Amino acid sequence: MTTEDVIAIRVPTPFAVGDVIVYLVKGDALTLIDAGPNTKEAARALQEQLAAVNVKLSDIEQVVLTHHHADHAGLLDVFSDEIEVIGHAFNEPYISQNQAFMDWQKRFFQKLLPELGVPFDTGKAEKLIRSAYAFSCTRSLTKSIREGMGIDGLEGWSVLEMPGHAESHIVLFHEKSGRMLGGDLLLANSSSNPILEAPKAGDVRSKP
Numbered sequence: 001m002t003t004e005d006v007i008a009i010r011v012p013t014p015f016a017v018g019d020v021i022v023y024l025v026k027g028d029a030l031t032l033i034d035a036g037p038n039t040k041e042a043a044r045a046l047q048e049q050l051a052a053v054n055v056k057l058s059d060i061e062q063v064v065l066t067h068h069h070a071d072h073a074g075l076l077d078v079f080s081d082e083i084e085v086i087g088h089a090f091n092e093p094y095i096s097q098n099q100a101f102m103d104w105q106k107r108f109f110q111k112l113l114p115e116l117g118v119p120f121d122t123g124k125a126e127k128l129i130r131s132a133y134a135f136s137c138t139r140s141l142t143k144s145i146r147e148g149m150g151i152d153g154l155e156g157w158s159v160l161e162m163p164g165h166a167e168s169h170i171v172l173f174h175e176k177s178g179r180m181l182g183g184d185l186l187l188a189n190s191s192s193n194p195i196l197e198a199p200k201a202g203d204v205r206s207k208p
C-alpha cells in the first residue's frame with residue numbers, strides 16, 4: 001500500500017461544517033471509505049473526482065462507513081445493490097431508517113429532553129428527528145465489523161472502535177505506514193462534537 005493508493009476526495013455537504021472528505025483506497029478491492037451526503041452536488045463531485053483517477057462509480061466494490069451520519073453514509077443510495085456495505089453494526093438502524101427505531105428515538109427524546117430542561121414539542125421533535133435523515137440513505141450493511149478486525153480487500157488496515165462522536169464510529173489504522181482514516185474523530189475547525197443518541201432499545205444511554 002503506497003501513498004498513491006489512498007486518494008482523498010472532497011465532497012460538499014449542505015451542513016455548516018463544510019466539505020466531507022471520503023477516501024478511495026486501491027486495495028485488492030476498490031474501496032471507498034465513506035460516501036458523502038445524499039445530494040446531487042455531492043454525487044457530481046464524487047463522480048468527477050473518481051473520473052479524474054479513471055474510476056467509475058460502478059467500479060467501486062465496497063464502501064466502508066466510519067459512522068452513520070448522513071454526510072458520510074447518505075450517498076450509499078447511488079451505488080448498486082451489488083456492492084458490499086461495511087460498518088459497525090450500530091450503523092444499521094440509522095442507515096436503513098428503521099421505523100421502529102425512529103419511533104423509539106422519539107419516545108427516548110420525549111422523556112430525556114424535559115429532564116434536561118429542554119421543552120419538548122412532539123410535532124417539532126418528529127421534524128427534528130426526520131431532518132437528521134434528510135440527506136441520508138435507505139441501505140443495509142452487508143458486513144459488520146468490530147474492534148481489531150480486518151476487512152477483506154483492504155490488507156493491512158485494521159478496525160479500531162472510537163465511539164463518542166457517534167456510537168457507530170470506527171477508524172481504520174494501517175500500522176505499517178502509520179496512517180489512519182479517522183472519519184469525524186478529528187475535525188479541522190471545530191471540536192468533534194459528541195452527539196447524544198438514543199440507546200439500543202432496552203439498553204442504557206451511553207455518555208459520549
Ligand SMILES: [Zn+2]
Binds near residue numbers: 069165184
Ligand atoms: Zn459525523
